[in-house]
Amino acid sequence: MTAIGGTSALSEPTRWSVRASAATAALGAWQVAAATQNVLLAPPLAVARVLVDETLVRGTLLHAVAGALTNALIGYGLALAVGVPLGALIAFSTPVRHILDPVVDALYSTPIVALAPVLIIWFGLSPVSKVILVFTFAVFVVVINTEAGFANPPEGLLDAADVYGGGNRFVRLRVRARYALPSVLTGARLAAGRAVRGAVAAELFLYADALGAYLIDSGSSFDTARLLAGIVALTLIGVLAVGSVGIVERRVRYTES
Amino acid sequence: MISSARRRHQAAGALVAVIVWTIIGWRIGSAFPGPVKFLRATVDLYRSGALIDALAGTAGRLALGYGLAIIVAFPLGAAMGLSPWVDTFVDTYVTTLFVTSVASLLPLLILVAGTGVGFYLTVVFLFSVFHMLLLVRAGLTRVKPGTRDAGRVFGATGWRSYVYVLLPAALPHAVAALRVGYNRAVKGAVVAELWVYAGVGELLHGYQRFSQISSALVVIAHVMLLAVLGARLLRLVERRYAGWREVTVQ
Numbered sequence: 001m002t003a004i005g006g007t008s009a010l011s012e013p014t015r016w017s018v019r020a021s022a023a024t025a026a027l028g029a030w031q032v033a034a035a036t037q038n039v040l041l042a043p044p045l046a047v048a049r050v051l052v053d054e055t056l057v058r059g060t061l062l063h064a065v066a067g068a069l070t071n072a073l074i075g076y077g078l079a080l081a082v083g084v085p086l087g088a089l090i091a092f093s094t095p096v097r098h099i100l101d102p103v104v105d106a107l108y109s110t111p112i113v114a115l116a117p118v119l120i121i122w123f124g125l126s127p128v129s130k131v132i133l134v135f136t137f138a139v140f141v142v143v144i145n146t147e148a149g150f151a152n153p154p155e156g157l158l159d160a161a162d163v164y165g166g167g168n169r170f171v172r173l174r175v176r177a178r179y180a181l182p183s184v185l186t187g188a189r190l191a192a193g194r195a196v197r198g199a200v201a202a203e204l205f206l207y208a209d210a211l212g213a214y215l216i217d218s219g220s221s222f223d224t225a226r227l228l229a230g231i232v233a234l235t236l237i238g239v240l241a242v243g244s245v246g247i248v249e250r251r252v253r254y255t256e257s
Numbered sequence: 258m259i260s261s262a263r264r265r266h267q268a269a270g271a272l273v274a275v276i277v278w279t280i281i282g283w284r285i286g287s288a289f290p291g292p293v294k295f296l297r298a299t300v301d302l303y304r305s306g307a308l309i310d311a312l313a314g315t316a317g318r319l320a321l322g323y324g325l326a327i328i329v330a331f332p333l334g335a336a337m338g339l340s341p342w343v344d345t346f347v348d349t350y351v352t353t354l355f356v357t358s359v360a361s362l363l364p365l366l367i368l369v370a371g372t373g374v375g376f377y378l379t380v381v382f383l384f385s386v387f388h389m390l391l392l393v394r395a396g397l398t399r400v401k402p403g404t405r406d407a408g409r410v411f412g413a414t415g416w417r418s419y420v421y422v423l424l425p426a427a428l429p430h431a432v433a434a435l436r437v438g439y440n441r442a443v444k445g446a447v448v449a450e451l452w453v454y455a456g457v458g459e460l461l462h463g464y465q466r467f468s469q470i471s472s473a474l475v476v477i478a479h480v481m482l483l484a485v486l487g488a489r490l491l492r493l494v495e496r497r498y499a500g501w502r503e504v505t506v507q
Contacts, residue, residue: 010341010342022345022347094266095270098267106481107481109440109484109488110480111443111446112444113444113447114447115477117473121470197358201360204360204361205452216364219365219367219368224368227365230361231357234358235353235356238357239356
């Protein structure tokens, strides 16, 4: 497939050494910049020290991230509970598709953060507004991918179901659902990343719980080592969230050829 | 026939939405303004000129960062698509930064870049550049070997294979990259403005403080318009130049 370009052209050891040199180059440049250019930028080693200290020794960061993740999880669960049925409904019903397709598209491309001030007026500075923000961050990507999964099942699959005596609607629905599953899970994976990002945005733009306070206080006291440690931890959480749904997704991937 | 059914459904949907909106607005009262209040707030905001000024500022900041992201993403993405060395090297950074919540970088960026133009430039750039890089690269790596072989059969070797086969084949992804990058850039601009209370962000914070919900909703609606109209425009470009193959982006 990847005749030109693509990573397949490099052998595994070469690939890893290129990756390692990229990482080393970045860390080296960071170290040099921290030492010579900008007094505000903390060097990588200091960040690593603070990261270990704040997560393992004192646990401030761990506690802060756990608090934000609770909101992320609730909002994510709601996004799946609403997004999957809604996406399926849009795929099955033509009138609903005509009405909601442009709406979902528009909302998907809208900066959700702009809703933060309105959420504050409606729901106050409460966890409810945070969960709603996370939900809005995550739900549309679920709807769109669920719809895509249910939209065009290959006729061959339905015919095969017919041939083996599964002509009734229930079996056809099950076949379509099984075919849609990978796409639904793609939506779930992308939504997991968006939920984490939504939770971070909620901390910064609605009101600051432990995590928002951690980031904002570190920034306003010019403690960039502490700040960068927080950002690194959040990145790791994002990778973990997306990765764990990705594992499930790969297990059920349906390949046509 | 199909399009007329679509139009009928949409008209019915819009009618139901307006009726429901009116009823909810009437029942809840000031916290959820109905269509009439919304329209009145729109007229007021246009008359005062505050909205237009703020949106113009947002569009300018957006254009700067988006432009820079395009300038970086297209050559770099192409290099990634063509050379596995460049790809592996740069991808190490892209995958790391792609999953990073750019919003969590805000407290840091404001220390490093200040609150001037550099801040907006950096935030919008960081929001949009990675999606565009990945799409441009995908455009080149997903050119089927058969397409290239066909080109070679017709004499497109050496540089010709790039100019006549590879780059045109990557065009659908490139135009899609412009569209997705624009969407991300709008998000970046709004996030940056909310963080430093500028442009649209300043308006929204102000209306929130005094619970002027209709004005806030009008501003949000216009931010949506900015995002949707830009995306529509780029989709037209996409149909024009890459209509033979629609790229679905996740």
